[in-house]
Amino acid sequence: MLALFRELLAYRALIHILVARDLKARYRGSVLGLLWTLLNPLLHMGIYALLFSVYMRSATERYAVFLLCGLLPWIWFSASLMMGATSIVEGGSLLKKVFFPAHVLPTVTVTANFVNFLLGIPILFTFLVLYGVQMGLPVLLLPFIIVCQFAFTLGLTFMLAAVSVHYRDIPHILGHFLTFWFFLSPIVYPATQVPESYRFILLLNPFVPFVVAYQDILLYNIYPSPGVCGGMIGISLGVLLCGLWIFTHLRWSFAEEI
């Protein structure tokens, strides 16, 4: 497992090239280019703001910026899983013909979406300022939450990418599954609005600590509870190790199965 990390480090130049390439390719040929990185979350935000704030009159304060706090991390997370699940299958021509470090492929997907996420951070802060949100020391925890989410996303992407080689149904199911997951996470509504008797659903959802932590430090200027922090660390480490384990075990089957 450690060897795998060392190998990833050794191939960071390769990861760098592939990520740059991925980002360039994504918006090539589109008139607005990189602006789409900013427009995508804003359009999502606009739709949900109209739905929940105007039509359904949600009582949540500063709803637009509340949404953005959860949406940006979610887009990073879900886009990584969607693209990552097919990364090994689509990288087939590389894996079959030369010795190619397979774990570089899912890492590239997660990193490329992470860069997209980072590009969205300035908009988030612009909105926070526009809405007059008071920010304090808790904001300094942002890098910590991001690191945890990176590990969590990477671990899950490793799992999906490896298992999708053997079960090609997974990328098809994943889109629907992520839609359910999105609405079961307190992104478009605050966690406090979930009725007491349904709270257990939040406890079962591994994405919840991350959203709650982002909202706490950015919007409410408070430190996340120890439970939330512990949850993030536990989930991210556990999922990353589990993902790496599965990936390493299935790795040799890739060249033969693709």
Added chain:
Amino acid sequence: MIAVEVENLSKRFRRQTVQPYTTIKSAIVDVFWRRRSGEAATFEVLSGITFSVKQGQALSIIGRNGSGKSTLLKVLAGIYRADHGRIRVHGRIGALLELGTGFHPEFSGRENVFINGIILGLSKKEIRQRFDQIVQFAGLEGFIDEPVKTYSSGMYMRLGFAVAVHADLDILLIDEILAVGDVAFQLKCFDKIAEFRQHGKTIILVSHDLASAEQLSDEVIWLDRGIMREQGKPQRVISHYRWDMLGQEERRGLSEHH
């Protein structure tokens, strides 16, 4: 000094006659059906392969289609894992297998040179230093920024060969690729291979072109249905192989006449 040592190597493949991959449905069905029908069907592609190559020597592997030549190279390159046996490699090994040796079709020639170079163990800086040389050797000066999917098969192969010979490999695995280039480029490759050997580098080559195998190599291995039929001086092994093929043709001819 021995460069590559292979001991009692064998490799099995899963039969993939009907379905090249599993879906969740077939996995569930398999739990109930295949268990009873015994092990999933496998067949042995290579068995009991033992040989060694000294540093600075060139080894050719010959044999009919499906005799396991390419699989053997893929196992040596680290793309497939052997089921049994031991492989010891002393030095940096790199492979040129088939066409489009690990190129990404959507990426430009330039990007692919970097990706390929890093996989073969060069640093970004080293690639930058050799970049012009590589492009010149491949004769692709005007096309290096085009996506490689627009390349002809000869251009593909030239670029792959150019990167590989500039990558400071100690051991080079080559599969059939010389057959694609035109005569001028083939001569260039032969020169480069000769130069390679003068520098004490090792070459393992799969070829259907018996004349060039005889000319290029110090030793020849004849593979027949995954088993080593003969190993030795090029002239002797190749003439035995020719006799064998002729014999089969004759038998086939006779049975057709009667």
